Each structure stands twice: as C-alpha cells, then as structure tokens.
Amino acid sequence: MVTATRPVAVLVGPPGSGKSTIGAALAATLGVDFHDTDAAIESQQGCSISDIFVLEGEPAFRALERAEVARAVGAESGVVALGGGAPMEPATQEVLGDHVVVFLDVGIADAAKRVGFDGSRPLLAINPRAAWTKLMNERRPTYERVATHRIDTAGRSVDDVVADIVERLGASS
Numbered sequence: 001m002v003t004a005t006r007p008v009a010v011l012v013g014p015p016g017s018g019k020s021t022i023g024a025a026l027a028a029t030l031g032v033d034f035h036d037t038d039a040a041i042e043s044q045q046g047c048s049i050s051d052i053f054v055l056e057g058e059p060a061f062r063a064l065e066r067a068e069v070a071r072a073v074g075a076e077s078g079v080v081a082l083g084g085g086a087p088m089e090p091a092t093q094e095v096l097g098d099h100v101v102v103f104l105d106v107g108i109a110d111a112a113k114r115v116g117f118d119g120s121r122p123l124l125a126i127n128p129r130a131a132w133t134k135l136m137n138e139r140r141p142t143y144e145r146v147a148t149h150r151i152d153t154a155g156r157s158v159d160d161v162v163a164d165i166v167e168r169l170g171a172s173s
C-alpha cells in the first residue's frame with residue numbers, strides 16, 4: 001500500500017503571528033521536520049525575499065511562492081509554515097484542500113511588538129502599522145476559510161501556543 005506524505009500541520013497567518021517561530025518549536029515538540037516556505041525560497045534563489053521584491057517584483061515572488069507551497073504541501077511530512085500572503089493565491093487555497101491548517105491569529109499590538117516593524121518585510125516597509133492592519137483586514141476571511149483550527153496567540157508564550165496546537169491536533173486526529 002502506498003501512503004501519501006502529508007504535513008502534520010500547515011501554519012498560516014499574518015507577519016508576526018509566529019509561523020516560523022511556532023512552526024520550529026511545534027516540529028521540535030512533535031519530533032518531526034520543519035519546513036518554512038519563505039526560507040526555502042530564499043535558499044533556492046540565493047537571495048532575500050526583500051531582494052526578490054526589489055529586483056523582480058511581487059508577482060515574480062508570488063509565482064515562486066505558489067510553486068514552492070504546492071511542492072511543500074505535496075511532499076513534506078512535518079510542520080510547514082507558509083509566507084503570510086501565500087493563502088491569498090487561489091491555486092494555494094486549492095492545494096491546502098483538506099490538509100490540517102492552523103491559523104495563528106494575532107492583533108496589531110502583539111504583531112508590532114514581535115515584528116518591530118524594522119523594514120525587513122517589503123510589504124510593511126512604509127507606514128507599517130497601517131499596512132499591517134490593511135493586510136490583516138483583507139486577509140482575515142481567507143485565513144479563517146482555509147484553516148481547520150484558529151489559535152489566538154495574543155499575549156501568549158511560544159510554549160503555550162505550541163501546547164495548545166498539540167492538544168488540538170490530538171483532539172482532531
């Protein structure tokens with residue numbers, strides 16, 4: 001019998017929700033691999049996401065991201081963290097299909113503290129608070145629609161969020 005490889009969980013959410021941090025900690029707790037599509041794209045392309053935005057533009061980045069997300073969700077078996085904007089792509093929504101998808105929810109107060117809005121995120125380079133709030137308002141319905149679980153991370157430690165996800169995954173398996 002051939003068993004299809006599926007991620008244990010795919011993490012989605014806005015910048016600063018903790019996808020990379022919680023993803024790595026969750027994978028360590030579960031003893032599985034962690035795969036971050038942003039990091040994979042940077043490693044494939046040999047440059048930062050900011051550089052891709054500057055040199056090739058956002059549509060070029062989104063095309064790379066669509067391909068990498070489809071590959072990762074189809075081939076990885078551990079925890080997969082997506083880039084913040086990835087779920088907005090219709091092709092990616094289809095790829096997420098019936099996977100276990102965890103939306104890490106957060107508000108502007110915690111996101112601002114965590115991200116520091118230091119200019120390293122291209123979509124938040126100018127007027128970061130307003131840009132983040134606009135992104136989140138536009139994206140929230142999609143994050144909620146693609147997710148099988150929503151976890152509010154506001155004011156909670158990484159360990160607490162990870163424990164909550166582990167419990168939810170156990171309850172739904």
Ligand SMILES: Nc1ncnc2c1ncn2[C@@H]1O[C@H](COP(=O)(O)OP(=O)(O)OP(=O)(O)O)[C@@H](O)[C@H]1O
Nearest residue numbers: 014015016017018019020021084114115156157158
């Ligand atoms: N629950 C939390 N409590 C406190 N700090 C957190 C929490 N989750 C993440 N952080 C911190 O917030 C910062 C941003 O987190 P992280 O890079 O994981 O977010 P992200 O969702 O991957 O963002 P991006 O979409 O830009 O990749 C990191 O410095 C991380 O240590």
Ligand SMILES: O=C(O)C1=C[C@@H](O)[C@@H](O)[C@H](O)C1
Nearest residue numbers: 015038049083084085121122
């Ligand atoms: O929110 C977004 O659209 C992005 C978030 C990051 O994870 C990166 O994927 C990139 O900076 C775009």
Ligand SMILES: [Mg+2]
Nearest residue numbers: 019020021038
């Ligand atoms: Mg990240």
